[in-house]
Amino acid sequence: MIPLSALMMLGKIGGLTANAALAGTSSVAAGDSVLAAGKKVIKVSLAAGKTASKIALTFIQGGVSAVTNKNPKHVEKLSKNIGIVDNELSIPMSFIENQFRKIDHEIKGDLSIIKGQNELLFLSNSIKYFVESHIGRTGLDRGISYALQYDMKAATNHIKENTSLRFPGYLLHQCTCLAETLKELNLFYDAVLNNGHVKDWTVLSAKQELERAFGLDGKEKIIQGYIPFAYRLPAKREIREETKSKRSTWNIKKLFDSGLEDINDAAHDTLFILENELIANENLEYEISQRLEREPEKMLLVESP
Secondary structure, three states: OOOHHHHHHHHHHOOOOHHHHHHOHHHEOOOOOOOOOOOOEEEEEEOOOOOOOOEEEEEOOOOHHHOOOOOOOOEEEOOOOOHHHHOOOOHHHHHHHHOOOOOOOOOOOOOOOOOOOHHHHHHHHHHHHHHHHOOOOOOOOHHHHHHHHHHHHHHHHHHHHOOOOOOOHHHHHHHHHHHHHHHHHHHHHHHHHOOOOOOOOOHHHHHHHHHOOEOOOOOEOOOOOOOOHHHHHHHHHHHHHHOHHHOOOOOOOOOOOOOHHHOOHHHHHHHHHHHHHHHHHHHHHHHHHHHHHHOOOOEEEEEOO
């Protein structure tokens, strides 16, 4: 767990105030400060110059009326609160909150002596680096995201080659918390693309969406929208079970070659979800940048409830 005091200290070392370290200085327009109370208004715009992200997210002091020299015709209002928006889109702050979540996975009786788990330790350190590197940032730094994905690949390959190794509980917790934080960010990005509507997902609604098909035979679905992978994965499993008799092919990409019964299911699921939330974020960011290109002012305003 990365303690709050450590995050504040990192912010001070970098010359930031504690609030700026947690909220992210890139989220504050020049001369402005982050809203202390009331509705938050976020300006979503194209990033200027060569940056680690395609879009810029800026919190506006004073709300919509404070946008100078602008008369926005449309303000997207989020249909419900999203935790990471309440935390000023700060990945470190949301990660801290998610660390208090209880892991509900059942741990199998495979508490063997841990040997040769350097790759798993590297992945744990990589997650810490990922979170700490996003102090003072909004959105994801794509290079750091790729570095984490690289270490995840190395860890999954290591587990595949050493199936007797136990996936450590602390690393399972880290991966789960980060995946939940990224899900919150991706829900916000998806809301930007859907006029502020924050979708309420369940395994059932994910299953219904995945089974929705079109075309003459009612079997085609060309366009896929964002579904949080914490719901997509169990929904896919349910669909698979229901269609086993039809000898259908399970289209979920597996991180391991061995069967699920040969590995820690919780580890497989968590790594799968984390990897795909990282990839989904890049996809959603691209879609937002394309929408911004079509906007007359190259920007959008999003207001929290």
